[in-house]
Amino acid sequence: MANDSPGSGGVPASTVVLNAELRQLALELFDQFRTMSFDGVGISRETYGPGETAAMEVIERIAARHNLETEWDAARNLIVRLRGREGERPVVATGSHLDSVPQGGNFDGAAGVIAGLVSLLSARANGPPLRTMELFVLRGEESAWYGGPCYFGSRAIFGLLSQSDLASRHRVSGQTLADHMVQCGVDLTPIKAGRPLMDPARFHCWMELHIEQGPVLIAREKPVGFVTGIRGNVRHRRVVCRGEAAHSGAVPRWLRHDAVLAMAELLMRLDEHWRVLLEWGEDLVVTSGIVETNADEHAVSRVPGEVAFALEYRSQDARTLTSFGALVQSECAQIAAKRGVEFDLGDAVRTEPARMNQSLVKLLETQAGEAGISCEIMPSGAGHDSAVFANVGVPSTMVFVRNDKGSHNPHEAMEYSDFFAGAETLLRALWKVANQAGEVQS
Amino acid sequence: MTGAGRDALEAARIVVDSGAVYTRTSGDPFFLSSGWASPVFIDVKRLISFPEARQRLLELALRRIDEEFGSQGLDQIAGCELAGVPFAAMVADRLSLPLVVALKQARGFGRLSQFEGTFEPGTRTLLFDDLSTDGHTKATFRAALERAEARIAGIFVLLGYNVFPDPPEITSLMTLADIVAVAERDGKLDPGALREVQAFTANAPDWSRRNGGIAKP
Numbered sequence A: 001m002a003n004d005s006p007g008s009g010g011v012p013a014s015t016v017v018l019n020a021e022l023r024q025l026a027l028e029l030f031d032q033f034r035t036m037s038f039d040g041v042g043i044s045r046e047t048y049g050p051g052e053t054a055a056m057e058v059i060e061r062i063a064a065r066h067n068l069e070t071e072w073d074a075a076r077n078l079i080v081r082l083r084g085r086e087g088e089r090p091v092v093a094t095g096s097h098l099d100s101v102p103q104g105g106n107f108d109g110a111a112g113v114i115a116g117l118v119s120l121l122s123a124r125a126n127g128p129p130l131r132t133m134e135l136f137v138l139r140g141e142e143s144a145w146y147g148g149p150c151y152f153g154s155r156a157i158f159g160l161l162s163q164s165d166l167a168s169r170h171r172v173s174g175q176t177l178a179d180h181m182v183q184c185g186v187d188l189t190p191i192k193a194g195r196p197l198m199d200p201a202r203f204h205c206w207m208e209l210h211i212e213q214g215p216v217l218i219a220r221e222k223p224v225g226f227v228t229g230i231r232g233n234v235r236h237r238r239v240v241c242r243g244e245a246a247h248s249g250a251v252p253r254w255l256r257h258d259a260v261l262a263m264a265e266l267l268m269r270l271d272e273h274w275r276v277l278l279e280w281g282e283d284l285v286v287t288s289g290i291v292e293t294n295a296d297e298h299a300v301s302r303v304p305g306e307v308a309f310a311l312e313y314r315s316q317d318a319r320t321l322t323s324f325g326a327l328v329q330s331e332c333a334q335i336a337a338k339r340g341v342e343f344d345l346g347d348a349v350r351t352e353p354a355r356m357n358q359s360l361v362k363l364l365e366t367q368a369g370e371a372g373i374s375c376e377i378m379p380s381g382a383g384h385d386s387a388v389f390a391n392v393g394v395p396s397t398m399v400f401v402r403n404d405k406g407s408h409n410p411h412e413a414m415e416y417s418d419f420f421a422g423a424e425t426l427l428r429a430l431w432k433v434a435n436q437a438g439e440v441q442s
Numbered sequence B: 001m002t003g004a005g006r007d008a009l010e011a012a013r014i015v016v017d018s019g020a021v022y023t024r025t026s027g028d029p030f031f032l033s034s035g036w037a038s039p040v041f042i043d044v045k046r047l048i049s050f051p052e053a054r055q056r057l058l059e060l061a062l063r064r065i066d067e068e069f070g071s072q073g074l075d076q077i078a079g080c081e082l083a084g085v086p087f088a089a090m091v092a093d094r095l096s097l098p099l100v101v102a103l104k105q106a107r108g109f110g111r112l113s114q115f116e117g118t119f120e121p122g123t124r125t126l127l128f129d130d131l132s133t134d135g136h137t138k139a140t141f142r143a144a145l146e147r148a149e150a151r152i153a154g155i156f157v158l159l160g161y162n163v164f165p166d167p168p169e170i171t172s173l174m175t176l177a178d179i180v181a182v183a184e185r186d187g188k189l190d191p192g193a194l195r196e197v198q199a200f201t202a203n204a205p206d207w208s209r210r211n212g213g214i215a216k217p
């Protein structure tokens, strides 16, 4: 970790705590978000939508009431700031997102924003740290609303949104992401030009608290985990398999070019590759979450001439993503030749796997140890904004909080005691780095 | 030490010396298809590429089969698709017995839809495979034999993990414990890997649970 340099000063991390008042504030915020965003089944805060904005404004008001600076960037991310004694130094940043999937849970994203807010408030009460501390309330992390691409808010910060991202269509309104961004007050000029809103070098480090979206912490009976890496992914939003429509009674097997059977064969072959790759210790998950025959022409008695489906695979290893991509191509070619169909894989969106900063992980581990909190060191299967920060070179890591029912559903079950264990560890680590003059080691 | 115990260690040494033992102690473990996480993966089937090792393994297997089942009491050998087939073919050839291939999935209809080759109901059959981890797939093959009205004389594998709960009744030439014993004695695993593999053999469900796999079947 950073070297303690003479004069770094500040209150030691052990005395910076989440007091009863801050804990109460966190609980009230969770309640308020739940009430604001309940859709009858779960929580819905659309990416670049009014519910997301409203939740962000709640954070803005509380921050302002406690004399923290607030600022909206050109992509309408909210930044809450506690000025450090030496404000020109690279900043210590935390945060998460406030959008949710449709009928999602209340903790996904919000937990990290609330933990960051109470951390800044606690830090403020201890006098200004050496470095400026910032909370990023990010927009548009979820992929559910625009059919695949995601991390819009964080990627906009680093000038990484593509024309194809901006042209993605909303699942309900049919309008583009660019349209919805403008409705939220975004200035598209720098974003369309791919101009970064911030220089990665202005960040000393980034730490995000998030609920765990897998079962590891539950299985290992640990309240919190610290993340060593984040899976990257390749997403084909729409693969189209084209064969030939035919009468289901009149055409014999050997004359058919059945698009659905070809797709099914492809998916089963990929599943078999996946099984073998796991046996060999590769990290991989494969999903086809959307499958559709064309409703205008499909029928019980018609051999399907066309089927469209989504294909997504994730891995912590960039080489595995590339190799699996090659496998997909070659299987498509083989099946196409054998069955007389064609596969159009369409556009693929690739997010690189991200390595988290080992010395930040160590720091979190030490802070948890000193606070008597037991923890796990683990990779993240799900993607997060932290991957964007890490991949532009900001030393980054994440704090995971145990959560029982997965996420992206209304049943996610985080115990508040686990949340506070995570938030307290985050706070201590943020405070520690915010008062260190040295660089973060890799 | 019994003859079977000595043969098990000799077989294990053949497997270890052929380079078929892989371990993973950092990063992702190996995952068996049923979801168990494991620090060790043993690629028994690669032994078909080594004629001398393969022949010696075959001798040992034949001796064990004769002790356990009495070769005279068998009517045929059924090899499990895929890696069980070459070994089963060699065994059937040595014993001059008929051979069938048991498929992972049935194809079409009929009593023999899950087999290549043919046999009559009541045929005393030894099911043969290279490897059994949790015995999951053996249960599928056993059910196929039952549907085909075979009499099941037994199930024989070259290597049985023998570390998971509720194991089906399987005779194995060697177990994972034999492999570990040989690898330890011959210094074929580094101390860290050996420790993890020993922890796995001592309590596989617990090791699996702690490493992201399932904890019970």
Ligand SMILES: [Zn+2]
Binding pocket: A097, A108, A109, A141, A210
């Ligand atoms: Zn999230």
